[in-house]
Amino acid sequence: xxxxxxxxxDCNSAAFNLLGYKSKQDIIGKSPLEFSPEYQLNGxxxxxxxxxxxxxxxxxxxxxxxxxxxxxxTSVIVKxxxxxxxxxxxxxxxxxxHDVTEAIHNQERMQLASSVFLYAKEGIMITSPTGEILxxxxxxxxxxxxxxxxxxxxxxxxFQSSQQSKAFYSSMWESILxxxxxxxxxxxxTKGGVEYQGILTISSVxxxxxxxxxxxxxxxxxxxxxxxDEQLKLLAHYDPLTGLPNRTLKALKLNSxxxxxxxxxxxxxxxxxxxxxxxxxxxxxxxxVGDELxxxxxxxxxxxxxxxxxLARLGGDEFVAILTELERTEDAEIVLTRLLAxxxxxxxxxCGNVQVSASxxxxxxxxDASDADQLVRHADMAxxxxxxxxxxxxxxxxxxQDQIAQARMSIIQGCRQRYCISNLFCITSxxxxxxxxxxxxxxx
Numbered sequence: 001x002x003x004x005x006x007x008x009x010d011c012n013s014a015a016f017n018l019l020g021y022k023s024k025q026d027i028i029g030k031s032p033l034e035f036s037p038e039y040q041l042n043g044x045x046x047x048x049x050x051x052x053x054x055x056x057x058x059x060x061x062x063x064x065x066x067x068x069x070x071x072x073x074t075s076v077i078v079k080x081x082x083x084x085x086x087x088x089x090x091x092x093x094x095x096x097x098h099d100v101t102e103a104i105h106n107q108e109r110m111q112l113a114s115s116v117f118l119y120a121k122e123g124i125m126i127t128s129p130t131g132e133i134l135x136x137x138x139x140x141x142x143x144x145x146x147x148x149x150x151x152x153x154x155x156x157x158x159f160q161s162s163q164q165s166k167a168f169y170s171s172m173w174e175s176i177l178x179x180x181x182x183x184x185x186x187x188x189x190t191k192g193g194v195e196y197q198g199i200l201t202i203s204s205v206x207x208x209x210x211x212x213x214x215x216x217x218x219x220x221x222x223x224x225x226x227x228x229d230e231q232l233k234l235l236a237h238y239d240p241l242t243g244l245p246n247r248t249l250k251a252l253k254l255n256s257x258x259x260x261x262x263x264x265x266x267x268x269x270x271x272x273x274x275x276x277x278x279x280x281x282x283x284x285x286x287x288x289v290g291d292e293l294x295x296x297x298x299x300x301x302x303x304x305x306x307x308x309x310x311l312a313r314l315g316g317d318e319f320v321a322i323l324t325e326l327e328r329t330e331d332a333e334i335v336l337t338r339l340l341a342x343x344x345x346x347x348x349x350x351c352g353n354v355q356v357s358a359s360x361x362x363x364x365x366x367x368d369a370s371d372a373d374q375l376v377r378h379a380d381m382a383x384x385x386x387x388x389x390x391x392x393x394x395x396x397x398x399x400x401q402d403q404i405a406q407a408r409m410s411i412i413q414g415c416r417q418r419y420c421i422s423n424l425f426c427i428t429s430x431x432x433x434x435x436x437x438x439x440x441x442x443x444x
Contacts, residue, residue: 002082002093006031009092018078018099020070032066065100077101123198123219129212131155143221145191156217161195163187172202176215180204188219196223239313241291242298250312250320254372257310257324261365268324268365269332272379273301275317275343276357276391285351292349293356300342306335320376329364336360336394344392357392359383368399 001009008027016024062082069075078097085094117124123140127133136151144151144159151158164186175182183201190196198221205214234240237249245253254270261268275297282290294317301319302311310322321339326332343358361383363375370378378397386395 001085001087002032002095004091004093006033008032015097018076018097019068020072020074020076026071065104066097075101077104120218121220123217123221125156125217125219127156127215127217129215131215134214140219143190143196143219144188145194150191159188161187161189163195176202176204180206185222186219196221197226198222242295242313244298244302244319245310245312247312247314250310250314250322251372253310253312254320254322254375257322258365258372258375260324264325266324267326267329267332267367268322269326269336270363270365270375270379271321271323271332271336271339271394272361272376272383273319273321273339273343274359274383274387276359276387278317278356281354281356285349285354289349289351289354293347293354296347296349297343297356300345301339304335304338304342309335320379326364332362332364333394336362340392340394359386359391360394361386361397362394363397363399368397 001011003009007029008024008031011024011027013024016022016027019027021027062080064080064082066078066080067075068078077100079100081096083094083096085092117135117137120137121139123143124137125133125140126135133151133154133156136148141148141151146158172182172184181201181203183199185197186200187195187197188200198219200220201218203216204212205216207213237246237252238244239246257268278290278293281293294313298311298313298319301321305311305321305323308324310324312320312322314320321335323332323335339360340358343356346353346355361379361381363370363378363382365375368375368378382395382397386393389395
């Protein structure tokens with residue numbers, strides 16, 4: 001009970017226990033305002049409590065939620081019913097309080113869960129143990145293209161695409177029933193038949209007896225992330241102008257072709273292609289026309305190759321073709337002849353028809369038993385020989401001549417390292433290598 005002045009007059013044990021005190025002597029004579037924080041849950045401030053609540057003129061029950069700080073410093077929420085009474089000629093208030101802290105917190109948690117469900121950016125679905133869809137949030141509705149009426153009561157199979165097998169779903173549900181959840185990538189399908197990728201997590205909800213009462217699914221659409229990944233892969237491995245493999249992907253393809261050649265015992269050819277006259281057209285007509293020409297020529301060169309061959313653009317007007325599974329040198333020459341024809345045809349551009357040709361340098365593996373980078377360099381060297389021979393042709397890299405040149409350089413470097421003072425010995429030694437049949441001169 002509380003006096004008209006707002007002080008505790010008497011209380012039972014439940015009251016002082018609720019307030020966190022050992023006996024009623026700890027609170028008798030004190031004002032509830034001494035235990036209350038600055039505000040009540042219903043918006044009534046403590047300093048206005050006497051005026052708005054302790055008012056015997058109203059003659060009605062006052063109800064409010066009071067946040068009380070116990071002696072231990074914890075907060076409890078007490079629902080108060082305040083009834084004006086008269087006892088032995090004194091105007092008093094009978095205060096009946098109930099601890100509703102847990103109920104209020106539960107309500108707040110439910111409101112929070114409801115907000116998460118409604119406004120989450122991932123799609124959320126709740127189903128019965130038998131798979132009937134009980135509820136979905138707005139994100140899932142928007143992503144799927146179905147209306148709420150079409151989804152509720154249906155089975156999640158309406159979202160299944162053709163990308164997952166029966167074995168996939170069997171494994172998924174085995175994990176859910178065994179571990180209580182499953183998470184992984186999955187491809188769903190909209191009402192319109194559009195497939196989109198996402199990360200799906202399905203969790204089982206159980207009651208106190210351990211029985212499954214619901215399944216909750218969370219689906220995060222990652223199709224835009226996958227699209228960005230594909231774009232990054234394109235930028236990393238493909239030429240943005242022509243769409244051909246770039247240097248990076250060329251290196252991967254060539255290493256793979258070398259391994260394949262070693263395994264199948266069939267040759268491969270590396271062809272370095274440089275367009276004749278491209279610089280003049282680019283300088284005279286501008287880069288836009290030059291780009292048009294490169295796009296057209298690259299398309300023709302690619303069509304001239306066989307299935308399984310690779311065409312890559314190194315930059316500018318330089319390309320590399322990788323011809324695999326060659327049984328004879330003639331097999332490569334057939335493709336090389338088509339490449340020359342493809343490069344030399346007229347190309348229609350915004351400034352009229354233009355025409356170039358190609359010089360191609362070729363080296364054969366395993367006759368040229370070099371690594372990938374050296375094969376490209378050898379083909380590049382042979383390409384310059386083709387240009388010097390008149391352009392619009394292909395020229396093979398001469399492995400024997402290269403070995404002679406390497407031996408020549410080795411002798412020269414050996415002489416330098418040994419501080420050789422006999423130039424005649426070096427010259428004579430070189431002639432013996434370059435001219436078969438001559439005996440080498442021994443050093444005296």
